[in-house]
Amino acid sequence: MKNNLWNILKKELRELFRDKKSLAMMLVIPIFIPLLVIGMSALFESQMNVDTKDYNKIGFNYELSEIEENLAKEMDIEVTTKKEKGLKKDYEEGIIDLYITKEDNHYTIHSNTSDNSSYASNLMESYFNTYKEILQQQTLQENNMDADKFINIITVEEEMIEEDNFFASYIKNYAFLFILMAITVSATYPATDTTAGERERGTLETLLTFPIKSKDIIIGKFLGVTISSIITGLLSLLLAIIALFLTKDMFTIYEGVDVMYSASSIIYAIVVIITYSFFISGLCIAIASTSKTFKEAQSALTPLTFISLFPGMIAFMIGITTTPLISIIPFLNFTTIFTDITAGNLNALHIALMILSTIIYISIVLYYIIKQYKSEKVLFAK
Numbered sequence: 001m002k003n004n005l006w007n008i009l010k011k012e013l014r015e016l017f018r019d020k021k022s023l024a025m026m027l028v029i030p031i032f033i034p035l036l037v038i039g040m041s042a043l044f045e046s047q048m049n050v051d052t053k054d055y056n057k058i059g060f061n062y063e064l065s066e067i068e069e070n071l072a073k074e075m076d077i078e079v080t081t082k083k084e085k086g087l088k089k090d091y092e093e094g095i096i097d098l099y100i101t102k103e104d105n106h107y108t109i110h111s112n113t114s115d116n117s118s119y120a121s122n123l124m125e126s127y128f129n130t131y132k133e134i135l136q137q138q139t140l141q142e143n144n145m146d147a148d149k150f151i152n153i154i155t156v157e158e159e160m161i162e163e164d165n166f167f168a169s170y171i172k173n174y175a176f177l178f179i180l181m182a183i184t185v186s187a188t189y190p191a192t193d194t195t196a197g198e199r200e201r202g203t204l205e206t207l208l209t210f211p212i213k214s215k216d217i218i219i220g221k222f223l224g225v226t227i228s229s230i231i232t233g234l235l236s237l238l239l240a241i242i243a244l245f246l247t248k249d250m251f252t253i254y255e256g257v258d259v260m261y262s263a264s265s266i267i268y269a270i271v272v273i274i275t276y277s278f279f280i281s282g283l284c285i286a287i288a289s290t291s292k293t294f295k296e297a298q299s300a301l302t303p304l305t306f307i308s309l310f311p312g313m314i315a316f317m318i319g320i321t322t323t324p325l326i327s328i329i330p331f332l333n334f335t336t337i338f339t340d341i342t343a344g345n346l347n348a349l350h351i352a353l354m355i356l357s358t359i360i361y362i363s364i365v366l367y368y369i370i371k372q373y374k375s376e377k378v379l380f381a382k
Contacts, residue, residue, distance in 0.1 A: 004213065004216040004220075005216045005219055005220050006220075007220075008216055008217055008219075008220025008221065009220045009223050009224055011220070012190075012194060012220055012221055012223075012224030012225075013224050013227065015193075015194075016190055016224055016228055019190075019193065021189055021193075022189055022190050022193065022228065025185060025186045025188075025189045025190070025228075025232070026186050026190075026228050026231055026232050026235075027231075027232075027235065029182045029185055029186055029232065029236075030179075030182055030232060030235040030236035030239050031239065032178070032182070033175060033178055033179060033182065033236045033239050033240045033243065034239045034240065034242060034243030034246075036174070036175060036178055037171055037175050037240060037243035037244060037247060038243055038246070038247060038250070040170075040171055040174065041167070041171060041247045041250070041251045041253070041254075042251070044167050044170075044171075044251070044253055045251045045252065045253050052076050052123070053076070054119070055097045055119035055120040055123065056075075056076055056077050056078050056097070056120070056123065057078045057080065057095070057096045057097045057120075058072075058077050058078065058079060058080070058096060058097065058098060058099065058100065058120065058123075058124060059079075059080040059081070059082060059087035059090060059091065059096040059098070059099030059100065060079060060080070060081050060087075060099070060100050060102070061081075061082065061083060061084045061087055061099070061100065061101045061102060062081070062101075062102045063081060064079060064081070067131070067134055067135075068131060071127060071130060071131055071134070072127070075123065075126070075127055075130075077123070077127065080095075080096055080099075084099075084101050087099035087101075087110075088110070091110065097111075097119075097120035098110055098111035098120045098121060098124065100124065107128060109121055109124050109125075167253050167254065168254065169342065169343070171244070171247075172244070172261060172342050173316050173335075173338070173339050173342060174313075174316070175240045175243075175244075176240075176269065176335070176338050176339075176342075177309060177312050177313055177316070177335060178236075178309075179233060179236040179237060179240065179273065180233075180276055180308050180309070180312065180334060180335065181305060181308050181309045182232055182233070182236045183229045183232050183233045183236070183273065183276060183277055183280060183308075184280050184284075184304055184305050184308040185305055186228060186229055186232035187225055187228065187229045187232075187277070187280050187281050187284045188284055188288075188298070188301040188302075188304065188305070190224065190225045190228050191225045191281065191284035191285045191287075191288045191297075191301070192284075192288045192291075192294055192297040192298055192301060193294070194221045194224065194225065194285075194288075195221065195285060195288040195289040195291070195297065196288050196289070196291040196292065196293055196294050196296065196297035197294045197297075199292065199293075200292075200293050200294050214370050215370050218285070218366060218369050218370050219366065221285060222281060222282055222285050222366060222369075225281040225284060225285060226277050226278050226281040226282075228281075229276075229277035229280060229281050230273065230274055230277045232277075233273035233274070233276070233277055234270065234273060237266070237269055237270070237273060241260065241261060241266070244260050244261070245260065248260075261342065262342075262344075264341075264346070265338075265341050265342050268337075268338070268341045268346070268351070269338060269341070271351065271355075272334050272337060272338050272341075272354075275334070275354060275355055275358050276334045276358075278358060278362055279330065279334075279358045279361060279362060280304070280308065282361070282362045282365040282366060283304065283365060284301055284304065285365070285369060286365045286368060286369050287300050287301055287304075288300070288301060289369050289372060290372065307331060308331060311331045311332045311335070312331065312332065312334070312335025312336070313335075315332055315335055315336050315339075316335065316339060320332075320336055321336065321339075321340060321345075322336040322337050322339075322340050322347065322350045323350075324349065324350065324353055327349075327350040327351075327353035327354050327357070328353050328354070328356075328357035330357075330358075330361060333350075333353075333354045333357070334354070337350055337351060337354055
């Protein structure tokens, strides 16, 4: 049995490394991971380092006081004073970034959800907070009261903790999501070729004429696809680490922040990658083995690419954390556990449940495939 299984595995690996398409899937797809890391970092950089002149054109429907004029000058705000109707027209035409209307002591900021308006809104919120503080100080001083005593009752200081850096956390977790997607894409082609592809070429019937058990054939094919997936996953992780190392010096948003995966998170990332590779390879083999043609198998496996990405993406966006129940939910568990690991929330129970549930799923899948391969009616149906 061991010799037969080993021979099947050697055959699958030999064909895998000889096939250019399989090699492309296994080795080329990971290249997109560092491009993703660098691209998203560049996007964050551009959003954070927007020039004030790109959003400082502000309209007012009233004449500014001397204090406001000086404050606007200090904050580099380009002031336009018109009636509200004219300001609205200028805003719609993009001449100004937003406009302010005043009624008695009530000010209204008119803007929308565009990037420039968002930046301009933040600018004007700072402007009015400063203006309000100046007026408060003046009022207190006019009444011979200590302004600092009333205004600065408390002081607040923000300290950025490296592990909590939004950009670094966002990039690392999304990079891992795309590593899982790369593994999925890498597994689909060899799984299709070794099952539906062999059936379509007629080589599967020849293989079954040898004195080899169906179980050995399926497990050999499964291990071949799994090894391919693991190689893709580990290469993707390596390239992601290299990309993170490069981005630290390339972008100012990471100054003073450790963007790298910790040693422990890398180790557990490898555990998750290997576990996921076993899971997705078995699933791909199961789906492809029921298909009669290569094209049919590819169509059946296409949704897996999206399924491998979107549950984890949604979980990351809405902040789902791992629970014992989520630890056994396929696709979702791999992402949430890795997110927890990078956040320093290592839970041995969750990792154990992930591995155990994956072993159970794989066992069920392999049992199903072996049963299918023992049925000649299923194998040779046209």
